[in-house]
Amino acid sequence: MRSGGSPGPRRRRRRRAVWVALLGATLLLLGPPASAATWTRVASPNLTQFDNVLFGVDATSSSNAWAVGRADDVTSPFRRPLIQRWNGTSWSIVPSPRPAVDSELRDVDASSASNAWAVGFTSGGSSAALIQRWNGASWTTVPGPSGSGILLGVKTLSASDAWVVGSRSTVGPFDSMAARWNGTSWTPVATPIPDGQLGSQLNAVDGTSSSDLWAVGQAGGGDYQVSQPIILRWNGSAWSAVATPAAIDATLEGVVALASNDVWAVGREFNRDLLWHVPWVLHWNGQSWRKVAAPAVLGAGLSAVTALSPTRVYAVGGGSLVLRWNGSSWTRESIPSSAGSLWDAAALGPSTVWAVGQRTRTNGASGTSIVRTTNG
Numbered sequence: 001m002r003s004g005g006s007p008g009p010r011r012r013r014r015r016r017a018v019w020v021a022l023l024g025a026t027l028l029l030l031g032p033p034a035s036a037a038t039w040t041r042v043a044s045p046n047l048t049q050f051d052n053v054l055f056g057v058d059a060t061s062s063s064n065a066w067a068v069g070r071a072d073d074v075t076s077p078f079r080r081p082l083i084q085r086w087n088g089t090s091w092s093i094v095p096s097p098r099p100a101v102d103s104e105l106r107d108v109d110a111s112s113a114s115n116a117w118a119v120g121f122t123s124g125g126s127s128a129a130l131i132q133r134w135n136g137a138s139w140t141t142v143p144g145p146s147g148s149g150i151l152l153g154v155k156t157l158s159a160s161d162a163w164v165v166g167s168r169s170t171v172g173p174f175d176s177m178a179a180r181w182n183g184t185s186w187t188p189v190a191t192p193i194p195d196g197q198l199g200s201q202l203n204a205v206d207g208t209s210s211s212d213l214w215a216v217g218q219a220g221g222g223d224y225q226v227s228q229p230i231i232l233r234w235n236g237s238a239w240s241a242v243a244t245p246a247a248i249d250a251t252l253e254g255v256v257a258l259a260s261n262d263v264w265a266v267g268r269e270f271n272r273d274l275l276w277h278v279p280w281v282l283h284w285n286g287q288s289w290r291k292v293a294a295p296a297v298l299g300a301g302l303s304a305v306t307a308l309s310p311t312r313v314y315a316v317g318g319g320s321l322v323l324r325w326n327g328s329s330w331t332r333e334s335i336p337s338s339a340g341s342l343w344d345a346a347a348l349g350p351s352t353v354w355a356v357g358q359r360t361r362t363n364g365a366s367g368t369s370i371v372r373t374t375n376g
Contacts, residue, residue: 039335050073050365053366054084054344054370055105063086067368077101083105106119109155111159117134117154117162145186154205159183164205165204176217189239205255207257208259214233214234215231216267227250250270253267255305268317300321304355315330320337320341339359342355356368
């Protein structure tokens with residue numbers, strides 16, 4: 001369900017920048033609770049024998065889910081879009097348009113079995129937006145908003161109302177950007193720029209209605225590459241910046257909105273006591289954003305967050321990291337060590353959660369990774 005205030009599942013939203021998490025990250029807090037979900041790895045195909053990775057996932061039913069990413073090869077273009085579909089029994093690769101230059105897909109969102117969007121970018125000389133749409137029968141490329149850019153997040157409200165977020169290059173650093181689909185074309189919509197001297201980007205977008213959406217990301221790029229979080233809110237007519245808790249160096253990669261007074265955003269922050277980056281979790285209560293304590297896994301960050309209900313929220317990240325909110329605290333879930341790094345998650349009521357990413361194959365290359373719980 002997607003209506004504001006609904007107790008049903010909110011399927012996303014996710015991460016966009018991929019971190020190299022420490023494989024031997026140290027868990028400083030207690031392990032998973034007795035009521036933890038049971039996670040299993042589900043077989044997923046690879047398009048090539050070289051690196052394959054899944055960055056985005058979404059599901060509309062028990063027999064319709066999508067996962068997108070990229071596959072590398074030795075022939076030009078060296079990187080090409082990768083789209084997989086779950087039919088209720090297995091995952092299989094679905095053909096999609098292949099640009100003539102290197103390209104990849106970073107996010108996918110669907111409102112029905114016949115309406116799904118996948119977004120990413122091409123990188124042939126300069127980055128340009130890549131948008132593909134599923135109409136129930138095939139994937140086709142749709143012209144993106146004017147100007148070159150990188151698209152990292154997508155949110156579909158209906159066949160005639162959708163949003164994409166990312167960044168675009170004008171003069172100087174990249175600036176955050178958003179664009180809206182009106183049923184016919186994509187139109188750029190102005191976003192506040194926190195500091196014209198710093199680059200900025202939006203990594204994820206989610207919302208409960210066409211007049212209440214959230215986008216998260218970061219601004220940064222100084223001499224020491226220090227980043228500051230960005231949170232924007234759409235009120236139906238304009239995007240505005242919303243204050244975030246203070247942080248030394250932090251990014252926000254995923255957001256999920258359950259209601260106008262119940263929104264989660266996740267990423268990573270630098271912890272001055274531990275002198276390391278750790279997962280960072282924020283919650284919106286209708287009035288302000290506040291930091292919520294989470295297991296301090298050294299060197300790790302959270303790339304996506306999704307929810308089955310207000311007391312069943314899941315966040316994923318690198319190093320086989322899955323955290324669960326039970327209504328009062330965040331704890332770490334136990335998942336197969338072969339899951340690898342997880343970059344996105346999607347919840348499907350009443351109790352299913354998908355997570356996708358990459359793992360190391362026997363030939364040393366990265367392969368697609370998909371895990372699932374059906375008792376979330």
